Amino acid sequence: MSLTIYISRDAAAKACGAEELVAAVRAEAAKRGQDVTIIRNGSRGMVWLEPLLEVATPAGRTGFGMVGADDVPSLFDANFGDHPKAVGLVEEIPFFKNQTRLTFARCGRTDPLSMLEYEAEGGLKGLRRALQLTGAEIVKEVTDSGLRGRGGAGFPTGIKWKTVHEAQADQKYIVCNADEGDSATFADRMIMEGDPFVLIEGMAIAGVAVGATKGYVYIRSEYPDAIKVMDDALKIARATGLLGRTLLGSDRAFDMEVRVGAGAYVCGEETSLLNSLEGKRGIVRAKPPLPALQGFMGKPTVVNNVISLATIPVIMDRGAAFYRDFGLGRSRGTIPLQIAGNVKYGGLYETAFGLTLGEIVNDIGGGTFSGRPVKAVQVGGPLGAYFPTSLFDTPFGYEEFAGKDGLIGHAGLTIFDDRADMLKMARFAMEFCAIESCGKCTPCRIGAVRGVETVDRIAAGDPSAMPILKDLCHTMKLGSLCALGGFTPYPVMSAVTHFPDDFARSKEAAE
Amino acid sequence: MPATPSEERVREIIADHLALEGPLLPIFHALQAEYGHVPQLAIPVIAEVLNIGRAEVHGTMSFYHDFREEPAGRHVVKLCRAEACQAAGSDRVADHARETLGVDWHGTTKNGAVTLEPVFCLGLCACGPAAMVDGKVVGLVTKKRFDKIIAEIDA
Structure with a gap:
């Protein structure tokens, strides 16, 4: 009987030993003469279970968590059934099941570099629809969705696009900010490694919307795995018509390149990033002029975060109203929470805006890994405020956090126990x-x-x-x-x- | 061992990137990939080919933490110092690392084997303390695991 096994290629899985696990499974299968196919999927976001090994069964994929190379012989002995490391059907694990995965719908389910799977699981529908619309209609759809910049500033994405759409220029650019330097954040990395085509599709839609034919994704050098996956994905995208002179056979053109940062945190700031991309020191530019009017090489440029752009395909596919119906107040749609630091169940959890900080930390994160009381939670990376437990009733939203002298930033949360000074x-x-x-x-x-x-x-x-x-x-x-x-x-x-x-x-x- | 830098090869590397918009960072990355650092003989050559000042080239190179003027040790170990890893105890691992290697941040051990670098976030914030060893990610780094890493690469 042939076995199909999934072991994530995500950097967090690798950091926990996924490569050693893959080698052990291959060796054991060869020893037993068992036919095994290993698919390197993206991450399910349940980092505390990594390395997570999943096996395809008629009932769905069943998982084994925190699997070491030394567990492999016993897993084969048990025929990947009853085993101390078994965690049951992966999509029934509450941490996974209770999410609302729109941006991360495919991440962890599919082979990140399979265009066939991408399309079979709903990919390309957003771009197909966008190609039927005018630029102004796409911009309106994005505006109506209520999507705000997921990089941290929370500026309405549609308004930024409108400015670039209306600007007159011989060349416009789409620049994706993948300089995810904030501690506790890894959503950009995870989507690039786990579903790179969704980012490419989002950038292509942005290009079609504003009339830009060239894009750049600026990835920080600390993410070698993401750089590799994006590079490979771009080649496949060109070969399959997701990029190129005739997008999906239409008369619209869009192509893009990966550029690699060089260890400067400030390049996550959009004007520093543009300077860096131009080959200069990554120093901040005074605004105005806005990058939307004078951005990369002085041309009108959309600069958006990875998650903002990767959310565009689902908005174009399902419609603005579908997306806007999730959320709270002026924070519409979903947000990939990244729960990190001293936490029991750390990982990425995509959900509609509006959960309270306490629900996120205690109910989803399970409190601290150390088992000690939570002292503080830093929300929004190194520039975000430390929240005490007395503010755990704060709902997760842009305005709600600003009202408590904090910010949600890129939605990373670092949990500290009572030993923190x-x-x-x-x-x-x-x-x-x-x-x-x-x-x-x-x-x-x-x-x-x-x-x-x-x-x-x-x-x-x-x-x-x-x-x-x-x-x-x-x-x-x-x-x-x-x-x-x-x-x-x-x-x-x-x-x-x-x-x-x-x-x-x-x-x-x-x- | 990386080759000894030559102006001829440096010019080839530069030429490979001239079709790009904003070629300077890709050139630095390519030089560092080839030589393990950005050889200083490349600075005036880049300035000449790109028609910018030497100070501009040097200023850009020195702005970024990644680019080295001198080669690193045979192995580069980066330890994350950012908040999420601190919450998971990275300070204790970092103190241990500096003590056992006998170097401070950015230092290289006397035998030239290991360069210790700080890094501010590897995106492994839910499995910290995190490290990167010669470009490979490692999570859940304890003092013991650090010693094991050093023993493996220093062998």
């Missing part, structure tokens, strides 16, 4: 800003260095430094050119506000 985390936020500042504006370049020094004074038991820290944060927030200097005060001030005990250091204790 929030003064240390505030210092780290300033240190990180100092390391990664592009140097263009003074509040960020100098302020971050002064910030580290000032936190050190507080740590040494000098309470007179606290007003200086607050004043400095105020200056950085209002005076910085971009979100790096402008948002570093969020983690710092939230730590000060919500965890004052950690900053009340006495001189004696410090010495």
Whole structure:
């Protein structure tokens, strides 16, 4: 009997031992003379179960979690049935079953580089529909869906597209920001590694909508696996007509390239990214001009995050109203939550906006991995605020988090247990800003260095430094050119506000 | 071992990228892939071919954490220092790493075997502490696992 086994090729699975597992399965199958097909799917998002081995059965795919190479002989002995590592039908696991997977609909189910599977599972429908519409009609559909930039700023995607659509130029560009540098975020990486065609399709639709024929996806160098998958996917996309001079046989053209970053966090800021793409230092540009009017090479450019673009195909396929019906307030649709840090069930969970922070951390994440009480949750990456458990009733939405002096950013959540020292985390936020500042504006370049020094004074038991820290944060927030200097005060001030005990250091204790 | 840089080869590498829009970063990446660092003899050549100033080329190269002026050790171990890995205990692993290797961040061990680099997020935030060893991802890095990694590559 031939067996079909799925073992993810996602970097998180590899980091947990997926490559060793694949080798062990191959060796064991050869030893037993058993016919086995191994499919390297994307990630299901259940990182705590990795490496997750799935076996195709008539009832659906059944899984075995945290499988080591040394478990393989016993799995074969059990004929991939009853086994201590068995987790049952993978799609019945509550963490997976309770999600609303729109953007990640195929991720983990399919072979990421199979165009046949992509199409069989609903791919290309969005682009096919877009090719029947005018650019203005596509832009309207995206606007009506309520989709907002998933990179963190939350700017309405349709409005950005409208500006580029209406701009007159001989060349326009689509630039995908895949410089996902925020700690606790890996949604961009996961979709690029697990369903790259959906990003390519989204970029092609963007091109058709605004009249751009060329695209770039700027991927950070820390993601070698994603770079490889995207490169391979582009070749297949060209060979199958998803890219090229005649998109799916139409008279519309669109092609794109992968570009690799070089370890600068600030290049996740869209104007820095454009400078980097042009071959310059990744320093921030003052706005205006908006990139939508003068972006890459001075031409009108759509700069969107990976998840924003990867969500376009489902919106075009199912319609704006379908997407808009999910969500809360002005946060429409779904959001891939990335639950990370000291957490029991860490991973990616796509759901409609509106769950409370407490539901996300306790019900989905299962609390801390260490089993100790949760102390703080940083939401939105290194520029996001630290939330105490007293704010766990905050619903997950752009305005709702802004109302509590925080931000949702790219929807990453880092959970800390009660051993976390929030003064240390505030210092780290300033240190990180100092390391990664592009140097263009003074509040960020100098302020971050002064910030580290000032936190050190507080740590040494000098309470007179606290007003200086607050004043400095105020200056950085209002005076910085971009979100790096402008948002570093969020983690710092939230730590000060919500965890004052950690900053009340006495001189004696410090010495 | 990477080859000794020659101007002739550097010119070939540059020429391979001239059709690109914004070729400078791809050129740096290609040089570093070939030599393990960006040889400084390439700076004036790039400036000449792209018709930009040497200072511009040097300024761009030195802006990015990835590009090296000098070769690294035989193996590069990057440890994630970002928040999600800190929450999972990466500071303890990092202290242990610096102590056992006898180097600080960006340092290379005396025998030239290992260069230790900090990295701010590898996107492995739900299986931290995370590391990258010669381009390969490793999750759930404990002190013990770190020692095992070093023993394997240093052998």
